[in-house]
Amino acid sequence: MKPIRRLTAAIAVAVLAGFGPLAAHAAAPPEEVLTAWYKMALSLTRHTATYTPPVASRAYAYLGVTAFEAVASGSSRLQTLSGQLNGLTAGPQREAGQTYDEAVVLDTALAATVHSLFENTGPTGHRAMDALEAKLHAEAAGGLAADVVTRSEAYGQAIAAHILDWSKGDGGAVVENMGFPAEYALTSGPAHWVPTSAIVQQQFPLLPGWGTNRTFAMPTGATCPLPAPLDYSEDPASEFYTQALETYETKNNLSPEQRAIARFWADDAMLSVTPPGHWLSIGMQIIDRDRIGLEKSVDILARLGIAEADAFIGCWNAKFVYDLVRPVTYIRRLIDPKWESLLITPPFPEYPSGHSTQSGAAATVLTSLLGDDFAFDDATDEADGLKPRSFASFWAAANEAGISRLYGGIHFRAAIERGLDQGRCIGAYTIALRTWR
Incomplete structure (x- = not known):
């Protein structure tokens, strides 16, 4: 992995350029979607004022659980963390017999989670998130049937919403006065x-x-x-x-x-x-x-x-x-x-x-x-x-x-x-x- 670089005024261009060309669906597998959103989260951490170490650790945990649950839901080998992590109930289920695209599910879930966790970052950070979301979505969804894309997006959103709703009751969701009471x-x-x-x-x-x-x-x-x-x-x-x-x-x-x-x-x-x-x-x-x-x-x-x-x-x-x-x-x-x-x-x-x-x-x-x-x-x-x-x-x-x-x-x-x-x-x-x- 390339070293994590700090964001500049040209944050969207700089961050996205680091991922290289992702021309077709085959070039944007879930592994690259995962890496892209994690690199974005690490970069945003440097430029979001409330992101002291404890706050950052919380965000990385919820990001990790979101990624895991999105992938586990389509895997015959992974087991959900619901019922194991404190307060995490069973999440939304996939429709039996329906086709989902794993890259689109993961991309949609991580995009929603990163946007929510870094909601208080600056305008440049928001532009970077928007640009990455548009880029990855276009490449992950390229060549897929419209119903598969729609279904996968809806499921990714549901996974993110479930994790984010769980996060609201942990005591760390609101940081006032930059964390100095x-x-x-x-x-x-x-x-x-x-x-x-x-x-x-x-x-x-x-x-x-x-x-x-x-x-x-x-x-x-x-x-x-x-x-x-x-x-x-x-x-x-x-x-x-x-x-x-x-x-x-x-x-x-x-x-x-x-x-x-x-x-x-x-x-x-x-x-x-x-x-x-x-x-x-x-x-x-x-x-x-x-x-x-x-x-x-x-x-x-x-x-x-x-x-x-x-x-x-x-x-x-x-x-x-x-x-x-x-x-x-x-x-x-x-x-x-x-x-x-x-x-x-x-x-x-x-x-x-x-x-x-x-x-x-x-x-x-x-x-x-x-x-x-x-x-x-x-x-x-x-x-x-x-x-x-x-x-x-x-x-x-x-x-x-x-x-x-x-x-x-x-x-x-x-x-x-x-x-x-x-x-x-x-x-x-x-x-x-x-x-x-």
Whole structure:
């Protein structure tokens, strides 16, 4: 897969050009429809203001479930996720004895889902979605009987409507004030999170209620709890002070390789596809490299999206249970008042590391699906000047993503290690889903 590129003023042309010519129905199989809409969603993530990492993870989960259900409905090998995911009831059924075109069904379902999930993107993004929808529909429907096209479109719309209706009750459908609730009351005491940015909105933490959202595969956001962080202390002989000193000294003595790792996994909102999008991009690159078929592709992408969404719910649940101070606050208070982290400290509590939790969940799922020693290259941000990195396994990548936050100066080691553990626990619920008959 080509690296995901950021959208420009010529977004529609730039995005569509990346797909190459799709001249006839045979040149627009469902596999290409799937890739096209996923690339669009990842690109839109970079240019939709409310698409912080938790919000992006939610969108990718619903996109994955839509794709999976659209394909499973016409497959003798895949098993629906209805009755397995929390609150997902049985979806619409195909008419017995009638002919459907799989590319048209999938295209219509994904088009409706992406339009809905990214409804609040800008005018350029809407033009890009409209252009892609028109292009793919014309090519997928070319040469088909009119009744097959109409029936397939109606069914794809019905699948999307069913998933989108389900999405409305999860607690994350409406994001007000960019996710920073002005009514939030900070917890008093030196151990707790305080704002680290001068931005007015970020005087409040991002999405403090996200951990109470309805989960997908795991029972609730509190299902994979973590041990409490180290006891807060300002004593230089304490474990807490020691871990802060490690973050301080690590950032101050970074090697070029460590600095590159921190940048590679930064995945800042509005500057990237976000952390869950990074792992989704990894999955897409592997699907493209190994020419993985449609059924397995939607299984991979659906499970990845579900695991990432559950990871952000579980992580956010723990973050606001413990509400721990960020390294930059503690270090400036007790070690070096002029210290700067390499990466921008995100506006929410420290423990556990979101990068670690979601990377642990992704690695758990991908290892289950593709194997322990599955080597791959990751070129997610090559278009932004970041060189591709090679990994011997998914856990090698997850561990690097986790430690990158220590290099960046925005996490303590305990948050990284325990976040990876939490991700492993969360990912296990996604692995347990039955997707094959």
